[in-house]
Amino acid sequence: MIISVRRIVPSRASMLPALVAGSLVLGASSADAQAAAKASPRVVASSRAIVAANVVNIVTTDYAFDMPASIPAGLTTMRPSNKGKELHHVYLVKVDAGRSSKDVLAWMKAGGPPPKWMRPVGGPNASAGVTEFTSTLAAGSYVALCVIPSPDGVPHVMKGMLKDVQVTPSTTAPAAPPKADVTLTLKDYDFVFSKPLSPGKHVIAVTNAGPQPHEFFFAKLAPGKTPAEMAAFAEKPVGAPPGMPMGGITDILPGDTVYLTVTVPAGEYAFICFDPDAKDGKPHLVHGMIKQISVK
Ligand SMILES: [Cu+2]
Missing domain, CATH: 2.60.40.420 (Cupredoxins -  blue copper proteins)
Structure with a gap:
């Protein structure tokens, strides 16, 4: 099993602006923010935990997801690697409280329009190499599934390729999204x-x-x-x-x-x-x- 969620700590130089922004989000006074801005990066780093995106490594096989069952809310980078013979992707849906992969599977078997209790939030699509997908995840219940079909035409989700993932509330200030070019x-x-x-x-x-x-x-x-x-x-x-x-x-x-x-x-x-x-x-x-x- 290869499972890891790790936090990448940004360089000290990038930490300070993130902290100031984070203080405002957390409701600190502007005086606090100014004081934080004046403080040395070392002191700032130890006083509040500011982090970049959580990196979640996801190993796909035929037909399963090897990934953590629980990840913290906030900016999240999904880094998939495929050990299967077939292509796979991560189709992540947020589901209402009390819903789970069982409900998703039941809906898929029954067919019909997408249920109101399910909301797609994206994920990395199939690749032969390394593609990183980054987005902000709110706390709640999620289900990861793969809807890519096998050569027999059956989507992988119907072969058991789905997994419940809980996104737990996070106390750290939200990280800024990556800078797109x-x-x-x-x-x-x-x-x-x-x-x-x-x-x-x-x-x-x-x-x-x-x-x-x-x-x-x-x-x-x-x-x-x-x-x-x-x-x-x-x-x-x-x-x-x-x-x-x-x-x-x-x-x-x-x-x-x-x-x-x-x-x-x-x-x-x-x-x-x-x-x-x-x-x-x-x-x-x-x-x-x-x-x-x-x-x-
Ligand atoms: Cu698949």
Whole structure:
């Protein structure tokens, strides 16, 4: 079992502004904040615990999540690594008090519209390498599931790939979100980048402008392969993959913003949303939410 939740302590230089912001959030007086700003970073660090994102390592296998059952609320970075033969993702939903994975599974078996007691909050989409997903988690009950289908067409969740996760209240000041260098807006039905994606490491702020929930999956295309071929493979993974899965995010609701940290080599990429449409149930890619993007 490889399970760890660890807190990354920011460098001293980055700690001070975070503390001042945190003091205000916690309701301290502005005099306190000014005093804190004047104090040495060492004293500040010992007087209040200020942390960056919690890093949660998630190991996926066929068909299970190896991850902590309890994590503290606040800014959270999910770092998935896949030890399975098939691709997996983390589709995280917040559920009302008293609900659990049993209710989610019962709904999935029965079918029908998404229940009101369940709210998707995103998570890292399938990748062959390392993709980090960062968002702020409120305290409450959550369920992680994988809805990627096996070659037999059955989604992994139906093979037992779901897990209850409790997010516990945190007493530490909220950490600031990561600084994004590019923004990706998801909308009905398009992917809009704030600027062209260059080769290298990026922190992408992903916002859903709605009105429907959206996800995105992206893959580096093999030479001569198309986004349509990649989409077909993702829906029915048989034969040689037409590209390398790079990650993305699972469903988020309109108005939500999450962060994706990823390193992209130069090349051609497919960006795809598989979410079922609210009107006709067809995947959003059928409505045009599939795009080829050059990284150069
Ligand atoms: Cu899976």
